[in-house]
Amino acid sequence: MKTESLPPPTPSAEGHWVEGELVRSLMRTQRNTQWVGLALVAIIVGVLWDDTSPLLISVWLLLMLAMTAWRLGILRLYEREVMQEGTDEHLAFFRRHRLVWPLSALAWGLATMLYFDRTSLADQFVCWLAVAGLAMFSINTLSSQRPVMRGYLDTFAATALAVIGWRMAGELGLQGPTYHWWLVALLLILWQVLRHAGDRLHDTHRRNFELQFRNTQLIDSLTRQTQAALDAVEIKNRFLASAAHDIRQPVHALGLYADWLGSEPELVHELAPKIVESTKAVNRLFDSLFDLARLDSGKIRLNIEPVSVVKLLRELELQYRPLCEAKGLKFRLHLRPGTAVSDPILLQRIVGNLISNAVKYTQKGGILVAARATREGLRIEIWDTGVGIAPVHQREIFREFYKVPGHAGTEEGFGLGLYIVGRLTHILGHPLELRSRVGRGTVFRLMLHPTDPRAAADRAVASVARMGREP
Numbered sequence: 001m002k003t004e005s006l007p008p009p010t011p012s013a014e015g016h017w018v019e020g021e022l023v024r025s026l027m028r029t030q031r032n033t034q035w036v037g038l039a040l041v042a043i044i045v046g047v048l049w050d051d052t053s054p055l056l057i058s059v060w061l062l063l064m065l066a067m068t069a070w071r072l073g074i075l076r077l078y079e080r081e082v083m084q085e086g087t088d089e090h091l092a093f094f095r096r097h098r099l100v101w102p103l104s105a106l107a108w109g110l111a112t113m114l115y116f117d118r119t120s121l122a123d124q125f126v127c128w129l130a131v132a133g134l135a136m137f138s139i140n141t142l143s144s145q146r147p148v149m150r151g152y153l154d155t156f157a158a159t160a161l162a163v164i165g166w167r168m169a170g171e172l173g174l175q176g177p178t179y180h181w182w183l184v185a186l187l188l189i190l191w192q193v194l195r196h197a198g199d200r201l202h203d204t205h206r207r208n209f210e211l212q213f214r215n216t217q218l219i220d221s222l223t224r225q226t227q228a229a230l231d232a233v234e235i236k237n238r239f240l241a242s243a244a245h246d247i248r249q250p251v252h253a254l255g256l257y258a259d260w261l262g263s264e265p266e267l268v269h270e271l272a273p274k275i276v277e278s279t280k281a282v283n284r285l286f287d288s289l290f291d292l293a294r295l296d297s298g299k300i301r302l303n304i305e306p307v308s309v310v311k312l313l314r315e316l317e318l319q320y321r322p323l324c325e326a327k328g329l330k331f332r333l334h335l336r337p338g339t340a341v342s343d344p345i346l347l348q349r350i351v352g353n354l355i356s357n358a359v360k361y362t363q364k365g366g367i368l369v370a371a372r373a374t375r376e377g378l379r380i381e382i383w384d385t386g387v388g389i390a391p392v393h394q395r396e397i398f399r400e401f402y403k404v405p406g407h408a409g410t411e412e413g414f415g416l417g418l419y420i421v422g423r424l425t426h427i428l429g430h431p432l433e434l435r436s437r438v439g440r441g442t443v444f445r446l447m448l449h450p451t452d453p454r455a456a457a458d459r460a461v462a463s464v465a466r467m468g469r470e471p
Contacts, residue, residue, distance in 0.1 A: 021212075048114050144202065160187060305341070316355060320359060329365065331366060350425060367382070368383040376449075381443060394436060
């Protein structure tokens with residue numbers, strides 16, 4: 001099977017995938033974050049227990065435990081229902097639960113009420129160190145999502161500054177020690193530094209995922225191209241084997257007839273028709289090869305013009321009626337005057353291949369070639385009373401080199417006739433319908449929709465481009 005190449009990813013598809021991976025990265029860090037947070041809560045409570053109101057610190061402790069339980073519940077829900085799902089599910093989950101991070105930051109910011117200017121400088125130093133460490137740790141764990149990281153830092157800093165401002169202005173009337181102002185300045189500087197560092201970390205995360213996405217696309221593309229190259233080698237080998245087998249028979253027959261004629265020239269009247277038939281067989285094989293080569297190389301030239309269907313079918317009658325009569329078959333022609341807008345040479349090749357196929361697989365009865373007017377336009381039909389095609393093979397017969405197993409006559413060609421018909425009808429925009437019953441015969445109906453030159457040229461180019469990708 002040939003591998004189908006995918007078009008290059010669109011920026012929106014890449015961005016969508018990257019956003020999903022950023023959410024995955026955020027959620028992967030949350031379990032460790034909870035344990036670190038609980039450890040810092042324990043440190044702050046232990047340091048302040050003897051210096052702060054037991055009621056106040058107990059309320060804050062209960063608040064932090066409730067926030068931790070909420071975040072752990074969200075994490076379990078994620079691991080149970082979302083972790084193995086796709087990008088859309090991750091983004092939807094994140095939108096539903098994104099408020100948990102700023103609310104956690106609010107709870108941490110309220111801790112400032114427990115120690116700022118209410119305990120010894122040593123205890124305040126330990127608490128500020130723990131909180132600063134938490135803020136620095138947060139930019140590593142939350143920076144994969146810029147809005148979350150910024151929201152967390154902004155909420156934490158705003159809450160802490162509000163508490164400090166209330167203590168300095170509301171309770172102390174701005175008469176507190178000078179170090180309060182330096183502490184506010186330090187907090188503002190730390191806030192902006194952490195924000196800037198978080199932005200840079202986020203950009204690094206995003207670039208890494210963008211590179212991962214593009215590398216994955218590149219690897220997939222290289223894999224498809226490698227598979228296409230292997231398939232091309234396989235097709236070439238099949239083609240050479242088929243060509244060698246099919247051409248050898250009529251060429252070998254020609255050699256035998258020529259030797260026979262050389263030794264017994266009096267048999268010229270008996271041998272000449274056989275030599276002619278063998279020559280025609282070789283010509284038909286080479287015609288198929290040339291048609292295939294033109295299609296695959298993209299050198300097919302379209303000449304779209306009005307085509308007289310009556311004239312077209314009369315010319316084909318002159319070519320194929322003798323073949324039918326030589327096999328004892330009836331050849332009937334039903335004409336309906338009309339004009340098709342198409343390429344006359346390619347259209348003749350399509351109908352000719354269908355008639356040739358009908359003659360090849362019909363041993364008794366006959367062939368009917370008809371032009372009919374329908375509601376959708378002019379249509380050409382080729383009926384035969386041949387062996388018929390089983391449903392399992394009706395799609396396969398349009399594949400390259402495919403021959404229906406067990407059909408008499410398959411040894412006479414490469415299995416390219418209907419493949420070429422399928423390619424040409426697609427290019428010209430003439431839908432082809434097949435109906436067949438095993439043992440009763442087959443009918444092909446070719447709808448002669450007007451061919452648009454530009455669309456046909458585009459389909460011809462696309463047909464060549466798909467050669468390495470279609471099964």
